[in-house]
Amino acid sequence: MGDKREVELVRVPGGVNAEAILAALRASGIEARAHGEAVGGLYGLTLDGLGEVTIFVAEEDLERARALLQAGEAGELELDADDPGAGTGGEKR
Numbered sequence: 291m292g293d294k295r296e297v298e299l300v301r302v303p304g305g306v307n308a309e310a311i312l313a314a315l316r317a318s319g320i321e322a323r324a325h326g327e328a329v330g331g332l333y334g335l336t337l338d339g340l341g342e343v344t345i346f347v348a349e350e351d352l353e354r355a356r357a358l359l360q361a362g363e364a365g366e367l368e369l370d371a372d373d374p375g376a377g378t379g380g381e382k383r
Contacts, residue, residue, distance in 0.1 A: 294321075294348040294349065294350065295348065295349045296323075296346040296347065296348060296349070297346065297347065297348075297349045297352050298344055298345070298346055299322070299345045299346060299347045299352065299355050299356070299359070300344075300345050300359060301342050301343070301344045301345075302342070302343055302345070303341060303342055303343075304341050304342075304343065305324070305326065305341075305343055307343070308324045308326065308343035308345055309324075311345055311359070311362075312324055312345065314358060314362060314367065315345075315347065315355055315358060318354070318358055320347055320348075320351045320354060320355050320358070321347065321348055321351065322345055322346065322347045322355070323345070323346050324343050324344065324345050324346075325343070325344050325346065326341070326342060326343030326344060
């Protein structure tokens with residue numbers, strides 16, 4: 291993320307969960323990266339932090355990223371396959 295200050299957005303168990311969150315953030319124009327325990331991902335473990343993945347975003351994007359996660363948890367995100375803009379915002383209108 292270049293020279294922007296990164297902050298922790300969320301910690302999730304497993305890379306599969308992290309990939310879904312990263313995809314949603316990036317589709318909304320929010321740069322994000324994941325950092326996690328490689329051994330847990332290799333063996334599919336999420337015990338005592340093993341397999342935990344931390345997602346970071348630029349500090350300036352933190353509030354938007356939090357709002358996106360909250361919308362996802364509330365089931366308020368929607369992608370329309372017929373919409374040419376699908377994947378670029380994803381928030382329900």
